[in-house]
Amino acid sequence: MTTLAPARTRRRQDRAGYLFLLPWFGGLLFMVVPFFASLYLAFTHYDLLTAPRWAGLANFRQMLGDATLHQSLRVTLVYTVVSVPLSLIVALAVAMILDRGVRGLAIYRSIYYLPSLLAGSVAIVMLWRYIFSYHGIVNDALAWFGIQGPGWATDPRYALGTLILLHVWTFGSPMVIFLAGLRQIPAMYYEAASMDGASPWRQFRSVTLPLLSPIIFFNLVQALIASFQTFTQGYVISNGTGGPGQSTLFYNLYLYQKGFAEFDMGYASSMAWLLLVIIAGFTGINFLAARFWVFYDN
Amino acid sequence: MNTETTTAGLGRRQALRLAGLAGLAAALPGCGRGFGGKNDDDGKIELNMVWWGDAQRAQFTQKTLELFHAANPDIRVRTEYQDSSPYKDKLAARFAASDPPDLMAMRFDSLREYADRGTLLDLATHTDRLDLSGLTPQATALGQVGNQNFGVPSGLNTIGFVIDKSLTDKYGVRIPDGDTWSWTDLATFAQQVSKASKGKVYGTNFEAFTVANLLVFARQRGEDFFTADGRLGATAATVTAWYQMIESLRAAGGFPPAGFIDQNNGTSPAQSYLAKKQIASQIIPTNNLLGYNQACGGALQLLRIPGETQATRRGQSVDTPALWSIAAKSKHPQETLKLLNFLVNDVQAGKAAGATRGVPPSTKVAEQITATLEPDNRRSNEFLAALQKEKLPASYPYPVGASKLTNILKTISTEVEFKRMTPAAAGEKFMTDARKAIAG
Numbered sequence: 001m002t003t004l005a006p007a008r009t010r011r012r013q014d015r016a017g018y019l020f021l022l023p024w025f026g027g028l029l030f031m032v033v034p035f036f037a038s039l040y041l042a043f044t045h046y047d048l049l050t051a052p053r054w055a056g057l058a059n060f061r062q063m064l065g066d067a068t069l070h071q072s073l074r075v076t077l078v079y080t081v082v083s084v085p086l087s088l089i090v091a092l093a094v095a096m097i098l099d100r101g102v103r104g105l106a107i108y109r110s111i112y113y114l115p116s117l118l119a120g121s122v123a124i125v126m127l128w129r130y131i132f133s134y135h136g137i138v139n140d141a142l143a144w145f146g147i148q149g150p151g152w153a154t155d156p157r158y159a160l161g162t163l164i165l166l167h168v169w170t171f172g173s174p175m176v177i178f179l180a181g182l183r184q185i186p187a188m189y190y191e192a193a194s195m196d197g198a199s200p201w202r203q204f205r206s207v208t209l210p211l212l213s214p215i216i217f218f219n220l221v222q223a224l225i226a227s228f229q230t231f232t233q234g235y236v237i238s239n240g241t242g243g244p245g246q247s248t249l250f251y252n253l254y255l256y257q258k259g260f261a262e263f264d265m266g267y268a269s270s271m272a273w274l275l276l277v278i279i280a281g282f283t284g285i286n287f288l289a290a291r292f293w294v295f296y297d298n
Numbered sequence: 299m300n301t302e303t304t305t306a307g308l309g310r311r312q313a314l315r316l317a318g319l320a321g322l323a324a325a326l327p328g329c330g331r332g333f334g335g336k337n338d339d340d341g342k343i344e345l346n347m348v349w350w351g352d353a354q355r356a357q358f359t360q361k362t363l364e365l366f367h368a369a370n371p372d373i374r375v376r377t378e379y380q381d382s383s384p385y386k387d388k389l390a391a392r393f394a395a396s397d398p399p400d401l402m403a404m405r406f407d408s409l410r411e412y413a414d415r416g417t418l419l420d421l422a423t424h425t426d427r428l429d430l431s432g433l434t435p436q437a438t439a440l441g442q443v444g445n446q447n448f449g450v451p452s453g454l455n456t457i458g459f460v461i462d463k464s465l466t467d468k469y470g471v472r473i474p475d476g477d478t479w480s481w482t483d484l485a486t487f488a489q490q491v492s493k494a495s496k497g498k499v500y501g502t503n504f505e506a507f508t509v510a511n512l513l514v515f516a517r518q519r520g521e522d523f524f525t526a527d528g529r530l531g532a533t534a535a536t537v538t539a540w541y542q543m544i545e546s547l548r549a550a551g552g553f554p555p556a557g558f559i560d561q562n563n564g565t566s567p568a569q570s571y572l573a574k575k576q577i578a579s580q581i582i583p584t585n586n587l588l589g590y591n592q593a594c595g596g597a598l599q600l601l602r603i604p605g606e607t608q609a610t611r612r613g614q615s616v617d618t619p620a621l622w623s624i625a626a627k628s629k630h631p632q633e634t635l636k637l638l639n640f641l642v643n644d645v646q647a648g649k650a651a652g653a654t655r656g657v658p659p660s661t662k663v664a665e666q667i668t669a670t671l672e673p674d675n676r677r678s679n680e681f682l683a684a685l686q687k688e689k690l691p692a693s694y695p696y697p698v699g700a701s702k703l704t705n706i707l708k709t710i711s712t713e714v715e716f717k718r719m720t721p722a723a724a725g726e727k728f729m730t731d732a733r734k735a736i737a738g
Binding site for chain 2: 047048049050133134150151153237238240242243244245246257260261262265
């Protein structure tokens with residue numbers, strides 16, 4: 001068999017590469033078209049049923065006075081600020097325990113990772129709703145101690161907290177990444193530190209944290225972005241209403257209501273763009289702050 | 299042959315195969331679906347009919363369509379159905395995508411959202427194809443906006459009060475006379491049940507946020523919740539009185555405590571607190587009597603809404619859970635009208651459909667199928683037939699924006715339930731929010 005000329009081989013490989021990329025380009029269309037469509041719609045009044053009418057900045061002006069929008073921002077912010085650090089701390093703690101060479105690590109890793117895969121699913125949120133309902137397992141357990149628990153999902157004072165708990169429970173995916181990060185830290189640092197007489201806490205602060213900081217940063221940015229986009233949990237636990245009493249009205253849930261239930265897709269589009277700006281802002285701040293605490297070993 | 303060419307060669311072959319598959323996949327939905335009723339390969343006209351409901355309703359619907367197919371071999375009806383809340387969103391999206399179904403179940407509170415925007419066929423101009431002479435004026439009025447008609451009730455219903463006799467027997471409480479009882483009688487009854495059961499069963503519970511409930515209450519106070527010209531007619535005083543009544547029921551122990559009821563528990567009879575024997579009575583749409591009675595063990599009594607004989611005027615009305623509407627852009631309006639006419643006027647179709655959507659809107663069909671119905675369905679049919687003979691206030695299509703009111707009321711109800719808002723403040727808040735929702 002003749003050997004092909006290098007240039008020809010290269011071209012063939014390129015062609016194969018582009019062919020493989022074709023579906024991606026096809027998929028890109030489904031991104032780019034809605035992207036620009038929503039940018040245009042953000043500046044219109046569009047009720048889904050009749051043609052959009054140009055509205056200029058009217059939607060954005062309306063946002064300023066929209067108390068429900070402000071409520072949904074509050075819900076999303078509280079959720080993010082509480083659940084993101086909490087779930088990262090739990091993830092890191094569990095990762096460190098598993099890193100200590102527990103027997104059957106693979107099994108534990110899978111068990112802890114499972115909720116991450118499932119938590120966004122409708123079935124788990126439904127299950128959650130039953131566990132925390134007025135007559136659910138949690139209140140049954142409290143009843144043994146003579147306590148009548150509240151409606152964890154039906155009382156506006158507790159509903160968001162219940163969802164935060166559900167989120168913290170899904171620490172699996174940052175945990176797996178933490179675990180990989182911990183494995184990367186050379187054992188000699190710990191050996192040297194313990195020879196210097198550093199306590200475990202001191203080792204954690206001076207060795208683990210700085211060397212893990214790029215991983216923490218990565219997990220933080222990921223979790224933050226995901227948190228701002230929370231939708232399923234709020235939708236399922238409240239049947240799409242954001243209730244009880246707007247206490248689980250996530251930003252994306254309100255956006256969805258506006259677009260599909262209230263026939264106001266123009267406003268929903270402008271909300272989507274505001275969310276983009278908010279997430280970009282938070283991510284930007286993160287990257288700026290990272291200079292002061294993220295430490296790259298090499 | 300070196301390794302590099304092998305990979306490249308294989309890669310290319312695989313890539314080509316992959317690209318071929320991708321192309322095929324892209325082409326598949328195009329030929330498989332037959333959007334919006336185009337002529338199919340076998341020359342049949344395909345209509346798309348969508349509605350919401352459960353598997354049981356699907357069975358009944360399929361039976362009626364088989365009869366239609368037998369009588370009209372040149373038309374095929376493709377149906378889609380799902381639960382009510384995704385249905386609403388999906389329908390709006392389909393209109394937005396210029397792919398409306400030919401025949402669709404239309405929520406009563408959304409009719410004007412669609413009709414006022416010119417997306418529905420005016421049925422009043424097609425009386426040659428669609429015979430609505432069998433409907434009472436009240437039933438016809440449900441789909442009318444001015445002189446135009448955008449929907450035919452898919453079935454008639456009203457709201458009624460059901461009481462579980464097995465529980466009242468167990469606790470020795472007498473059920474009040476369902477034709478003449480007052481709201482005070484309800485309060486006394488509810489309190490007796492809660493007390494006799496030592497708090498194991500609450501006397502009553504009904505949704506404070508369901509517009510249909512509040513609407514009857516407003517009428518009893520002499521107000522039209524929505525007026526004929528599509529405005530809000532209810533006053534803050536009525537909404538306040540509604541919440542005051544519920545709060546005093548709760549304070550007296552007849553109504554479950556705050557947080558007890560998950561207002562998003564789902565609406566199926568099997569999931570209801572009534573079926574779980576945690577409450578003894580509640581308001582239900584009469585077309586669901588069969589389902590509720592099955593879920594509760596068969597001892598439900600059907601009563602009127604309290605206050606009908608004491609009030610300044612009647613509150614109950616003949617309503618519909620859903621209307622059949624035709625898209626203005628349907629490619630086959632004539633055939634769709636034929637299908638609709640069949641659903642409304644064909645007695646066999648009415649028999650096959652049973653009472654899954656309520657009492658057939660045509661009184662002729664309703665009379666002929668009553669004997670064939672199950673006892674519970676016959677009971678709700680007779681309840682409604684008696685009601686239709688009485689002098690009742692008319693029911694008007696909800697104004698544009700009215701579909702937002704349930705959410706508004708849900709929020710307010712929660713605030714009142716947890717004492718974060720007084721009934722008086724709730725009345726004011728409702729007026730502000732509702733006016734804004736209906737105005738734009």
